[in-house]
Amino acid sequence: MLLQDIIYAAKQFIYVESAYWCIKLGYCVIASIFLFGMIFLLRGTIFKNGVFEKGMVWILLLPMLFMGKIKLYYTKPVFAKLFLWWHAVCSDKEWIWMLYFCGMFVAVGVLLYRHHQMKRLLNDMEKRVIMGRNVYVTELFISPFSTGLLKPKIVLPKILENQCSEEEMQMILLHEQIHIRLGHLWLYAFWDILGCILWMNPFFYFGRKAFCADMERICDFVSIKYSGGNVQGYGELILKSIGILKEKQRLITGSAAFADEKAYDRIKSRMQNIAAFTPYSKKKVQRIVTVGVLAACLLMFGVRQISYAHCTPLESICVFNIQSTPVENEVIDLMEDSDELRKAVTFDKKNVYINCQQFDRLLVENDVSEREFYILFGGFQKLPGIGGCCDCVYVEYDGGTGQMIIPYDSQRDTIWTVLFRYF
Numbered sequence: 448m449l450l451q452d453i454i455y456a457a458k459q460f461i462y463v464e465s466a467y468w469c470i471k472l473g474y475c476v477i478a479s480i481f482l483f484g485m486i487f488l489l490r491g492t493i494f495k496n497g498v499f500e501k502g503m504v505w506i507l508l509l510p511m512l513f514m515g516k517i518k519l520y521y522t523k524p525v526f527a528k529l530f531l532w533w534h535a536v537c538s539d540k541e542w543i544w545m546l547y548f549c550g551m552f553v554a555v556g557v558l559l560y561r562h563h564q565m566k567r568l569l570n571d572m573e574k575r576v577i578m579g580r581n582v583y584v585t586e587l588f589i590s591p592f593s594t595g596l597l598k599p600k601i602v603l604p605k606i607l608e609n610q611c612s613e614e615e616m617q618m619i620l621l622h623e624q625i626h627i628r629l630g631h632l633w634l635y636a637f638w639d640i641l642g643c644i645l646w647m648n649p650f651f652y653f654g655r656k657a658f659c660a661d662m663e664r665i666c667d668f669v670s671i672k673y674s675g676g677n678v679q680g681y682g683e684l685i686l687k688s689i690g691i692l693k694e695k696q697r698l699i700t701g702s703a704a705f706a707d708e709k710a711y712d713r714i715k716s717r718m719q720n721i722a723a724f725t726p727y728s729k730k731k732v733q734r735i736v737t738v739g740v741l742a743a744c745l746l747m748f749g750v751r752q753i754s755y756a757h758c759t760p761l762e763s764i765c766v767f768n769i770q771s772t773p774v775e776n777e778v779i780d781l782m783e784d785s786d787e788l789r790k791a792v793t794f795d796k797k798n799v800y801i802n803c804q805q806f807d808r809l810l811v812e813n814d815v816s817e818r819e820f821y822i823l824f825g826g827f828q829k830l831p832g833i834g835g836c837c838d839c840v841y842v843e844y845d846g847g848t849g850q851m852i853i854p855y856d857s858q859r860d861t862i863w864t865v866l867f868r869y870f
Contacts (some may be wrong), residue, residue, distance in 0.1 A: 460863040464870065467833050476647045478514040482507060483650040490657070492732035496617035498668050498720065499732055502661045503739035505634075510747040511641060516754040521831050538833060547647070549690040553644040565594060572602065580620050584608060588692050593623040596632055610691055615684050622670045626679050629669065631662045660713075663718045671724050682721045689714065725782050754831060761837060764824045765793050768817055781815045794824050799840050801851040806844075818844045826859060827868060836864050 482847050486504050494500040519700065520530040536543050572583040583602045601623045609618065619852050638658060642651035758765040782788055791805035799822060809815075819842065826837030840855045858864060 456861070456863050457717075462541070463833070464867055465544050465548065466541075467829060469547050470534050470537045470833055472547070472644065473537065473647070474515040474517070474530055474849055475512055475518060477530055477533065478517070478644045479508075479511045479645055479648050480650065482511060483544075483654060484515075487654075487657075490661075496723075498661075499727075499735045502665045503735055504662065505658055506739045506743045507746065508641065509743045510750050510756060513747060513750050513754070514642065516830060517750065518753055534832065550646050551643060554646045558639055558643060569594075569600060577603070577608070578613075578617055578620055581626065582620070590688070590692065591619050591623055593626050593632060596636060599632055600629045602629075604692065605784045607688055607855065611684075613690070614715070615687075618670070618674055618684055620679065621674060622666060623664050625669050625673070626662075629662075629666065630728045631666065633660065635659070648738060655705070660716070662715065667717070667721055668724055668727070668828070671721070672727070676724075676726065678721060678724050682718055684716070685721070686714075694837060700783075758827050760831055761826045761828055762789070762833070764822065765786050766815075766820055766822055781817065781820055782809060782813050790823065792822060794838075796857060797854060798854040799824065799855060800852070801842070801844070803847045803849055803851055820844070836844075836867065 486507055489504045490501050492673055493793065494504055512785055514709060517526075519526045521527065528605070568585070571581055572585045575582055575584055578583075583600055583659045584605050586605055588606060589604055590601075591601065591607065593601050601620060603619070607619065610620065638651070638655065642648075642655075647653065671678055674681065711833045763784040765780065765784050766788070768779045770779055778779055787805070787809060790804050791809055793802075821839055823837055823839050823842055826835055829834030836859055838855060838857050840853050842851075843851060844851070859868075
């Protein structure tokens with residue numbers, strides 16, 4: 448019997464914990480859609496022509512995972528219509544949160560598979576030192592790129608090494624090194640992790656190109672600055688490298704097209720960005736970064752101030768009874784929480800105390816004739832209507848003028864309750 452009780456309690460814990468996290472993450476998904484809308488609006492209006500400003504707008508994604516417990520979802524009708532339907536669905540239908548977590552695991556699996564494939568490709572590449580930098584040289588006709596977090600690696604196609612001058616190779620490697628120094632690889636990883644957790648938000652798939660393009664523009668500007676400001680030479684090098692790679696691909700595939708229309712639009716946009724380069728000062732960029740970080744911190748602080756705490760203690764008390772029917776047991780509320788009820792019924796960690804005189808008056812006022820009932824009290828909640836725990840005692844009430852003391856074993860100190868409280 449003990450094993451059966453443990454299994455039952457574990458199932459209940461998994462069920463409630465999963466529903467709680469699904470509701471919370473679902474709220475984050477819905478809120479993140481509006482956050483993406485704000486980001487794209489700022490990119491297309493106020494910061495349309497600012498390379499560094501446009502890139503810093505993406506820092507507003509940082510508070511995204513902290514937007515699942517905002518009180519407005521429950522207290523304001525306009526927000527309740529947008530969010531509470533998800534609460535109802537997850538609470539009533541078990542397959543919804545199962546589907547959500549299955550989608551998350553699939554997204555993580557795809558991410559790990561890509562990481563494994565990249566690791567295999569790197570193992571098959573030749574590792575060399577070029578211009579004083581460790582470089583992985585590949586026979587594939589792909590654009591140079593950098594990969595890895597703790598030990599970043601630069602990948603270079605062999606054909607570019609053979610057909611580019613020493614000065615051009617220095618520029619290509621400088622560009623990838625700047626990606627690494629600016630932390631772009633960590634930003635791409637953060638994007639992927641967010642995309643796995645909030646996979647139901649389509650903007651993580653459609654917005655990645657815009658995000659990567661903004662990071663690429665920043666890298667182009669910094670590369671031009673550190674290479675001496677030669678805008679024309681930098682642009683010509685990009686066109687040359689694209690031409691070499693596309694020509695090889697054409698010879699292999701037999702295609703006559705230099706690039707498809709989408710590729711042409713991307714190249715055109717990048718060339719226009721490079722042509723618009725103007726010298727900038729480090730202090731200006733530092734100010735932009737500082738303002739962006741402060742804006743993100745203020746947003747996170749604001750979200751925290753208007754959100755429910757991780758675990759909110761409950762002091763409410765109610766009296767109810769259970770009526771058996773052929774179909775199911777029906778809960779009948781006898782007395783709802785009130786200041787008078789809290790004065791009549793008090794509790795500590797071991798006992799419930801009923802002031803009989805005050806309680807008798809409440810029974811009369813609420814037209815309650817039952818003398819056998821349940822008292823629900825204390826506990827905590829993580830979100831209204833989901834993710835909570837409380838204690839309950841069965842009472843055989845005799846009335847009188849003194850105090851009735853009812854001992855109980857608290858459910859708030861069980862291993863499952865403690866786990867749920869903190870996770």
